[in-house]
Amino acid sequence: MAKVLVVDDAAFMRMAIKNMLENHGFEIVGEAENGAVAVQKYAECRPDLVTMDITMPEMNGLDALKAIMKINPEAVVVMVSAMGQEAMVREAIMSGAKSFIIKPFKEDHVIETLKKVLP
Amino acid sequence: MSGQNNEQMLEMYIFETEQNIEQLETLVLSSEKELGFAEDALHELFRLMHTIKGSSGMMSYQSLASVAHHLEDLFYYLREQQPQNVDYTILSDLVLEGIDLMKVELQKIKNGEEADSDTAPLIKSIEDYLQLLKQQNGAESETAVALAQPDSAGGFCARADAVTYKAVVHFAADCAMENVRAYALVHSLQAEANVLQLFPADLDDDDSAEIIRTKGLTVYLQSELEAEQIEEIFWQTPFLNKLELTVVDSLQSEEAAWDAAQLPKQQQNNHTAASNSVISVSVNKLDKLMDLVGEMVIAESMVIQNPDLNGLELENFEKAARQLHKITSELQDLVMSIRMVPLATTFHKMHRLVRDMSRQLQKDVQLQLIGEHTEVDKNIIEHIADPIMHLIRNAIDHGLETAEEREALGKPAAGTITLEAKNTGSDVLILIKDDGRGLNKDKILERAREHGLLTKMTAEMTEKEIFELIFLPGFSTKDNVTEFSGRGVGMDVVAKNLEMVGGAVSVSSVAGQGTVFTLKIPLTLAIMDSMNVKVGASCYTIPIISIKECLRLQQHTLLNDTEGYEMLMVRGECYPIFRLHQYFNVKNAVTDLEKGVLVMVEHDKKSFLLFVDELLGQQEVVVKALPAYIKERYQSKGISGCTLLGDGSISLILDVGGFVQ
Incomplete structure (x- = not known):
């Protein structure tokens, strides 16, 4: 069972992702509402997978991604983006994000993406 | 899901x-x-x-x-x-x-x-x-984060014996952002292969998404891996739908070496966010918790005051009981505090109202907030936002003069509305002050007379009584309709809204200086100050806020009106009498008016007398909702809820408004 850290500033989004993943046997080991908390939680619970929102207060998803890749270059981070954020997704992939999902997302899309990127 | x-x-x-x-x-x-x-x-x-x-x-x-x-x-x-x-x-x-x-x-x-x-x-x-x-501001300049196409060497270095492949890939139809997906694919290929050329070439251009959607992405790459291994890398890409991989002899185009190892300089952001350790809980759950705690408090007194213990000397029991009492009251206080919400949100909403109105009416208005951190029960807050809004609307529309009038009077051109909240024991006071023209007594009297609302000689009325006339139903008229106030929903609605939560509204005003409306609201609906009364073997609870006075028959004159209803003359006014034992069909109750007690209650400015056997005393009770089956039968027929008394018996809470109907 893959352990997942869900990062999003909107509690609603975290709940949506959490519900979807739990339906498919993923284990949510943590949630974070901004990038800074995400980095801290990543170091604490070392999840197999991180879903990372891009637009967040305090520290955005890109900076958090980079910090996490520094902690663990093998980290599996999937960006949660929206249409219009193409440039930022590209930057994220350059920085080590394994893939991305696009809001509003469908359950099967999310699951397919996550299953593909897990080692 | x-x-x-x-x-x-x-x-x-x-x-x-x-x-x-x-x-x-x-x-x-x-x-x-x-x-x-x-x-x-x-x-x-x-x-x-x-x-x-x-x-x-x-x-x-x-x-x-x-x-x-x-x-x-x-x-x-x-x-x-x-x-x-x-x-x-x-x-x-x-x-x-x-x-x-x-x-x-x-x-x-x-x-x-x-x-x-x-x-x-x-x-x-x-x-x-x-x-x-x-x-x-001139033509739109390119705002996208321009990512330099990396061209320095690094990552994979193709050897001489590497094979050149051509791959054409398609993504699933509805996956969106195909160009970024292609970008990610190319990025993952670079670890194992030398990507020579792409079509479409510029994946940063978001128009390329459309090309990939229709024609697919073509990649020329060079690698010493077997075709199967290359395919495997491709298939790891999410939403890859179709892949055609062929070996080609050579590539005419120039070699474009890609490199992804070039990570932008990252800045370690050191400030750890103050992690917000707050969770949101559904109000229903809190209501239930409140209910349970209320029941526990009662159960506690049922145990401690159990008649079986009468006359026993139980030192250890007493000690344990005191401890239990301490914990239960702490628990009760805590649960109450959880339900408390600061008025700030409600108060801040008024900024918008003031802004919109001051623009529309071209009056310069300043809103001053005081004590917005005062806390009130969540359920009550929901009921007072509308009254506050209504009073502010009135204040700006009718209370404040125009800038010219104000300057002529030597007042600052900008009017000030002050919204203030403060605690007074078990109540919260909300004051809505304006520094406008104040209420006009003559106009109020004139209008009250027009609408037949006067019950006293005008000469006998105090200033306060005159002002309170504006809360009477039927006082407000529609002859001064603006977008914001005077829509026929009058001050009586404000008064009624407040009564619903056990509150009250009062007004004071000085001509030329302004008006102050004072809303008095209880801290919570869950606990109520009340008077317990006895009728036959049953016990009833009357909210103290509704009670005006209690009296015995002796000194007053009993009358019968034309339909035979009992009326009592008190200080020159007639009040109808409701016999609770008749209304609730209680056996063995006191029926002689001279032997029981009359409780004068008020609702909607109408007063009447409830006849009961005796008063049991004043007490704070925990209000509980009626069980559904009782509610169906008695809803709005004089019962609003019930409560458990210290001895474990149930008392029905009377809804005074229900009798009026």
């Missing part, structure tokens, strides 16, 4: 979106005051719009998502381009309009209706405004 999950998500969606909209409104209003949007505010506005767009899209509320989306675009432009000479009044009008529309949609969603408002006109004006901004 299960039904329960859906419901939970909807609840969370509404809760969070409401909060976000509120935050947006506050930000816009405060930015407007500072005559400009600071960079931080723009970031925050953009983020909030982005969040609303995302969540609404997930819930398939298209109207909300598209309004948020267009406003997000607008703020994106403002944030990235920082255009000069922006007319911020138009901007905030536009954003506030959007906020209003989102509020309407959210309310519809809350009511279980279709969120289907027409967003086209608003979106058109947002687009027009954005267009205007762009024109004023």
Whole structure:
């Protein structure tokens, strides 16, 4: 069972992702509402997978991604983006994000993406 | 997703979106005051719009998502381009309009209706405004984060014996952002292969998504891996739908070496966010918790005051009982405090009202908030927002003079409305003050006379009594209709709203100096000050707030009206008598009026007498809802709830308003 850290500033989004993943046997080991908390939680619970929102207060998803890749270059981070954020997704992939999902997302899309990127 | 999950998500969606909209409104209003949007505010506005767009899209509320989306675009432009000479009044009008529309949609969603408002006109004006901004500030420059196409060597180095492949890939039809997916694919190939050429070549160009969608992505790459191994790498890409991999002899085009190892310099952001250790709990759960704690308090007294213990010397028991009592009362206090919410949110909402009205009526108005951190029970807050809004509307519309009038009177041109909250024991007082012209006694009397509302000689009336006339139903008229007040919903509605939560409203005014409305509201609805009375073997509870006085028959004159109803003359006024034993059909009750007690209660400015056997005493009781089957029969027929008394017996709480009907 893959352990997942869900990062999003909107509690609603975290709940949506959490519900979807739990339906498919993923284990949510943590949630974070901004990038800074995400980095801290990543170091604490070392999840197999991180879903990372891009637009967040305090520290955005890109900076958090980079910090996490520094902690663990093998980290599996999937960006949660929206249409219009193409440039930022590209930057994220350059920085080590394994893939991305696009809001509003469908359950099967999310699951397919996550299953593909897990080692 | 299960039904329960859906419901939970909807609840969370509404809760969070409401909060976000509120935050947006506050930000816009405060930015407007500072005559400009600071960079931080723009970031925050953009983020909030982005969040609303995302969540609404997930819930398939298209109207909300598209309004948020267009406003997000607008703020994106403002944030990235920082255009000069922006007319911020138009901007905030536009954003506030959007906020209003989102509020309407959210309310519809809350009511279980279709969120289907027409967003086209608003979106058109947002687009027009954005267009205007762009024109004023020159052509739109490229704002996307330009990523340098890396060209330095690194990563994979092809050997001489490497094979050149051509791959044509297609993605699943509805996966979106194909160019970025292609980008990710190329990125992952680079670890194992030398990517020579791509078609479309520029994946940074978002138009390339369309080309990939129709024609697929063509990749020329060089690697010493077997075809199967290469295929395997391709298939690790999410949403890859079709792959044709062929070996080609050579590649005519120049070699474009890609490198992805070039990571942008990252800045370690050291500030750890103050992790917000707050969770949101459904009010229903809190109600239930409150209920259980209330029951526990009663159960505790049932144990400690158990008749079986009478006459026993139980030192250890007493000690344990005291300990138990201490914990239960602490628990009760804590549960009460959980339900308390500061008035700040309600108060801050008034900024918007004042802004809109002062513009519309061209009166300069300042809103001053005092004590907005005062806390009140959540249920009560919901009932007082409308009365406060109504009183502020009235104050601005009727209370405050125009700037010219004010200057002529030697007052500052800008009127001031003060909204103040303070604690007084078990009540909270909310004061709505204006420094306007004050109430006009003669006009009030004249209108009251016109509508036949006077019950006393005008000469005998005190100033306070005259002012209180405005709370009578039927006092307000429609002859002064403006957009904001005077819509025929009068002060009586304010009074009624407050009565519903066990509160009261009063007014004082000095001509030429202003008017003060005072709302007195209880801290909570869950605990009530009450008088317990006995009728036969039953016990009833009357809210103290409704009781005016208690009296015995002796000194007063008993009358019968034409229909044979009993009336009592008290100090020159007639009050009808309700015999509770008759009304509730109680056996063995006192029927002789001279032997029982008459309790004078008031509702909606109407007073009458309840006849009971005896008064048991005043007590704070925990209000509990009636069980459903009793509620069906007795709803609004004089019973509003029930409570458990210290001895474990049940007492019905009388709803005085119910008798009036």
